[in-house]
Amino acid sequence: MFSPLIRQLIDALRILPGVGQKSAQRMALQLLERDRNGGLRLAQALTQAMEGVGHCKQCRTLSEEELCPQCADPRRDDSLLCVVEGPLDVFAVEQTGYRGRFFVLKGHLSPLDGLGPEAIGIPELEARIKAGSFSEVILATNPTVEGEATAHYIAQLLAGSGLVLSRIAHGVPLGGELELVDGGTLAHALAGRRPIV
Amino acid sequence: MFSPLIRQLIDALRILPGVGQKSAQRMALQLLERDRNGGLRLAQALTQAMEGVGHCKQCRTLSEEELCPQCADPRRDDSLLCVVEGPLDVFAVEQTGYRGRFFVLKGHLSPLDGLGPEAIGIPELEARIKAGSFSEVILATNPTVEGEATAHYIAQLLAGSGLVLSRIAHGVPLGGELELVDGGTLAHALAGRRPIV
Numbered sequence: 001m002f003s004p005l006i007r008q009l010i011d012a013l014r015i016l017p018g019v020g021q022k023s024a025q026r027m028a029l030q031l032l033e034r035d036r037n038g039g040l041r042l043a044q045a046l047t048q049a050m051e052g053v054g055h056c057k058q059c060r061t062l063s064e065e066e067l068c069p070q071c072a073d074p075r076r077d078d079s080l081l082c083v084v085e086g087p088l089d090v091f092a093v094e095q096t097g098y099r100g101r102f103f104v105l106k107g108h109l110s111p112l113d114g115l116g117p118e119a120i121g122i123p124e125l126e127a128r129i130k131a132g133s134f135s136e137v138i139l140a141t142n143p144t145v146e147g148e149a150t151a152h153y154i155a156q157l158l159a160g161s162g163l164v165l166s167r168i169a170h171g172v173p174l175g176g177e178l179e180l181v182d183g184g185t186l187a188h189a190l191a192g193r194r195p196i197v
Numbered sequence: 198m199f200s201p202l203i204r205q206l207i208d209a210l211r212i213l214p215g216v217g218q219k220s221a222q223r224m225a226l227q228l229l230e231r232d233r234n235g236g237l238r239l240a241q242a243l244t245q246a247m248e249g250v251g252h253c254k255q256c257r258t259l260s261e262e263e264l265c266p267q268c269a270d271p272r273r274d275d276s277l278l279c280v281v282e283g284p285l286d287v288f289a290v291e292q293t294g295y296r297g298r299f300f301v302l303k304g305h306l307s308p309l310d311g312l313g314p315e316a317i318g319i320p321e322l323e324a325r326i327k328a329g330s331f332s333e334v335i336l337a338t339n340p341t342v343e344g345e346a347t348a349h350y351i352a353q354l355l356a357g358s359g360l361v362l363s364r365i366a367h368g369v370p371l372g373g374e375l376e377l378v379d380g381g382t383l384a385h386a387l388a389g390r391r392p393i394v
Contacts, residue, residue, distance in 0.1 A: 001267075001291055003260040005246045012242035015235040016210075016224045027213045028246070029284050032259050036247045038212040043243035045209035046228070049202045050236040053229055062229050063200040070198075087226050094198055 006032070058128065060121055061087045061104040070094070070102055077101070079135040083125065083154065085142055093140060100138075103128055108146040109153055122154065129158070136164040143170055203229070255325065257318055258284045258301040267291070267299055274298070276332040280322065280351065282339055290337060297335075300325055305343040306350055319351065326355070333361040340367055 002010065006028055013024040031039040055061065056068035063069075070076065070090065080100025082093055090102050106120045117123070129137065139154055141147035155165050170188035172181050181189075199207065203225055210221040228236040252258065253265035260266075267273065267287065277297025279290055287299050303317045314320070326334065336351055338344035352362050367385035369378050378386075 001288060003250070003262055003265055005242075005249050005261045006259060009242045009246040012235075012239040015228075015232055015239060017227050018220060018223075023215060025285065025288065026215075029259065030214050031212075031243075032246060032250055033283065035212060038209075039243050039247040042209040042212060043240040043247070045202075045206045046236050046240035046243070049206040049225070049229060050233045050240070052202050053200065062203060062226065064202045065200055068200055086230070088222065091198060091222065 056104075059090075059102045059104050060106070060124060061090055061102065075099075078133055080138065081129065081132065081134045081136070082138045082140050083151075084140050085147065085150075089140065089142075101132070101134070105141070105150070108141055108144075108150040110146055117153070120150070122157070125154070126157070129161075129163070134163060136166060139165065139167045143168075253301075256287075256299045256301055257303075257321060258287055258299065272296075275330055277335065278326065278329065278331045278333070279335045279337050280348075281337050282344065282347070286337065286339075298329070298331075302338070302347070305338055305341075305347040307343055314350070317347070319354070322351070323354070326358075326360070331360060333363060336362065336364045340365075 001007075002025075009028045010021070010024045013019055013027050014021065019027070031042075049064075052064040053062050054064060056063040056071055057066050058071040059068060061068050061070070065072070077100040080098075081103055082098060082100055083103045083105065084090055084093060085105050085107055087104060090104060093102070103125050105122075105125070107115065109115060109117065109120060137154075137158060139151035141150045151167055155167075158165055169192055170185060171192055172178065172185060172189045178186070198204075199222075206225045207218070207221045210216055210224050211218065216224070228239075246261075249261045250259050251261060253260040253268055254263050255268040256265060258265050258267070262269070274297040277295075278300055279295060279297055280300045280302065281287055281290060282302050282305055284301060287301060290299070300322050302319075302322070304312065306312060306314065306317060334351075334355060336348035338347045348364055352364075355362055366389055367382060368389055369375065369382060369386045375383070
């Protein structure tokens with residue numbers, strides 16, 4: 001149906017998340033018909049990123065520089081450390097206006113998959129905390145069973161260190177309808193209720 | 198927020214059709230975190246395709262070989278020629294089980310954009326027909342105003358050549374509901390009605 005190079009491109013595009021056979025065909029033919037320079041730029045950007053990007057030596061997020069933009073910025077609040085599960089979470093928290101520091105785990109604890117504290121970078125987190133001058137550590141792992149367990153593990157580990165340890169709040173998301181919220185979330189929202197005035 | 202190489206990759210991914218800022222971020226970070234070899238393979242496939250793919254010298258579809266798989270296949274019906282607007286249409290028609298030959302225009306006539314018969318490859322179509330031994334030419338341009346105009350233009354051009362000229366049927370798509378079909382399509386479906394037995 002398609003010539004070998006086009007078939008190879010369609011197959012390669014399918015490794016992108018959310019791209020199936022039809023989208024891959026459309027992407028391949030559109031690049032070939034309308035934007036070959038864009039296709040070549042994308043190829044170069046991919047090669048440079050795949051070969052050049054490592055991890056920030058301080059927060060462990062993805063970065064080709066020794067210090068990522070967040071760690072290199074001298075104007076950020078050095079008393080706050082936000083612990084997240086991955087680089088995309090840094091972006092999400094950053095969007096809220098948070099301007100403290102970050103530490104990026106390699107996912108969450110998952111003993112069944114053999115992922116213990118060393119595998120997800122807990123020793124590096126401890127070293128980072130020891131080297132820093134934080135007063136509070138915000139545990140912003142995902143609100144999943146594994147994320148909760150990971151937050152709990154870190155909280156136990158740091159108990160007695162004199163740091164304030166906090167966990168992001170669970171509750172009803174803004175803009176939703178109460179009747180559509182699951183029971184567990186609603187229970188958290190009730191238990192965590194706050195006085196209005 | 199992201200280091201320069203990651204930002205460059207996110208920007209480059211956005212040239213893909215249907216990929217916005219959020220999907221591009223997810224794609225970039227997923228490749229970096231989980232599948233760097235896949236990312237490098239994609240880069241190579243892109244480079245090879247963008248630099249290597251030209252056009253089939255017979256049907257003008259995208260192909261890096263002189264003759265595309267359809268034109269090179271000796272078992273296809275040489276009496277039928279299906280004229281389409283682009284390489285993706287070849288794929289769509291092929292899926293129906295059609296096993297004649299193809300000719301791929303470069304889109305449709307669009308005088309306002311300066312796209313006349315030469316720009317979309319009508320002279321090459323005429324040459325292909327002259328060189329072949331077709332008995333029927335199926336005009337399968339899109340059922341849009343421009344596609345209809347293009348089909349009409351080609352039909353005028355080939356009138357008197359002794360070829361059977363046909364246009365794909367307009368009507369109600371299978372599986373739809375009559376009340377959801379637009380008036381123009383329904384009018385075509387009525388006008389093109391066929392005896393049941």
